[in-house]
Amino acid sequence: MSKNYSFKLFLAAIAIGICFAGRVPAASTINKSERDKLILDVDPLSARALLNNDFESGFEEPWYDSSPSTVHWIVEDFSLQSELNNPVPAPSAGSKYLRAIRNEQLSSGLLILRTVTFTAFPGDEISFNFWIRSRYTGGNTLDLVLVQGALETTLLSLSSYSTSVNKEWRPTSSPIPVTEPTEVTLVFYAYCGGNAEDAIAIDDIVVGSTIPTTTIPPSTTPLPGVCGGNFSEPSGIFSSPNYPNPYGNNEICEYMIQVAQGNRIVLNFLEFSTESGADYVTVYDGLTTASPVLVRASGLSTDLLTTSSGSSCLVVHTSDGANSSRGWSATYATA
Ligand SMILES: [Ca+2]
Ligand SMILES: [Ca+2]
Numbered sequence: 001m002s003k004n005y006s007f008k009l010f011l012a013a014i015a016i017g018i019c020f021a022g023r024v025p026a027a028s029t030i031n032k033s034e035r036d037k038l039i040l041d042v043d044p045l046s047a048r049a050l051l052n053n054d055f056e057s058g059f060e061e062p063w064y065d066s067s068p069s070t071v072h073w074i075v076e077d078f079s080l081q082s083e084l085n086n087p088v089p090a091p092s093a094g095s096k097y098l099r100a101i102r103n104e105q106l107s108s109g110l111l112i113l114r115t116v117t118f119t120a121f122p123g124d125e126i127s128f129n130f131w132i133r134s135r136y137t138g139g140n141t142l143d144l145v146l147v148q149g150a151l152e153t154t155l156l157s158l159s160s161y162s163t164s165v166n167k168e169w170r171p172t173s174s175p176i177p178v179t180e181p182t183e184v185t186l187v188f189y190a191y192c193g194g195n196a197e198d199a200i201a202i203d204d205i206v207v208g209s210t211i212p213t214t215t216i217p218p219s220t221t222p223l224p225g226v227c228g229g230n231f232s233e234p235s236g237i238f239s240s241p242n243y244p245n246p247y248g249n250n251e252i253c254e255y256m257i258q259v260a261q262g263n264r265i266v267l268n269f270l271e272f273s274t275e276s277g278a279d280y281v282t283v284y285d286g287l288t289t290a291s292p293v294l295v296r297a298s299g300l301s302t303d304l305l306t307t308s309s310g311s312s313c314l315v316v317h318t319s320d321g322a323n324s325s326r327g328w329s330a331t332y333a334t335a
Pocket of ligand 1: 093094
């Protein structure tokens with residue numbers, strides 16, 4: 001892929017982010033300072049999607065080098081390395097990565113790499129590959145820090161990998177610990193020493209969600225206060241009205257379960273508490289109260305489990321005119 005083409009792809013990604021932010025798309029030709037400004041203008045919600053970087057475009061943005069000393073993060077190409085006497089391990093994919101570059105005297109120093117502010121969601125995770133090496137064990141450091149307002153939390157501390165014999169890229173990851181959508185920044189703090197062996201490199205940064213996109217079928221969610229229902233999914237959960245709060249008096253609730261032909265229904269009561277001898281749950285082996293009774297229970301019960309002979313069953317909850325209890329909750333599955 002040519003650099004020019006990669007750059008256009010990069011601009012397209014930024015333009016998409018800016019469109020989401022409701023702003024004017026990027027012009028087709030812009031210089032570096034204009035590009036920096038455009039990225040900084042991206043709103044926090046759109047910025048998260050732009051943080052992934054394998055550095056193959058040649059640009060480190062939207063990660064920013066704010067190192068205070070002579071050591072800096074530079075996008076380096078594996079075939080054009082600046083420290084040939086301390087070669088970078090071959091990347092597993094691509095040819096470019098971010099590397100700590102020192103001056104000709106190999107002066108040591110602190111390195112800082114930060115993101116723009118972005119919105120992190122519960123379940124978000126950051127992963128990346130890194131290489132860290134030093135003449136003395138633990139001599140170089142690489143910490144990943146989450147900044148949330150004035151609060152800084154260290155997510156990863158990788159100095160234990162900093163040894164003279166480490167010549168490998170290693171994968172690592174960390175959850176981004178937020179309990180609700182939160183505006184944060186991520187910062188890599190690193191220290192690179194002045195020995196020939198000293199090196200730090202980062203590649204393949206990915207920020208994404210660990211929460212699967214599939215949702216639980218609606219019929220598996222208990223509906224508080226609901227008396228009875230029809231269930232046709234292969235599995236589900238249901239309960240007495242208001243569970244785990246007491247059910248009402250004079251109730252007759254019918255729960256009809258009908259699964260695909262040829263299957264049987266395994267019914268399992270997770271908790272069972274009704275007024276003994278007065279409030280009952282009856283499980284019928286079919287869809288009407290004329291069907292054979294599988295279970296009839298009241299009072300306290302544990303391990304209440306039954307299996308239908310066919311593909312349907314009826315659960316009937318009845319209560320008399322006084323005294324209630326927590327009630328019951330049941331799951332069903334197909335066998
Ligand atoms: Ca790369
Ligand atoms: Ca009662």
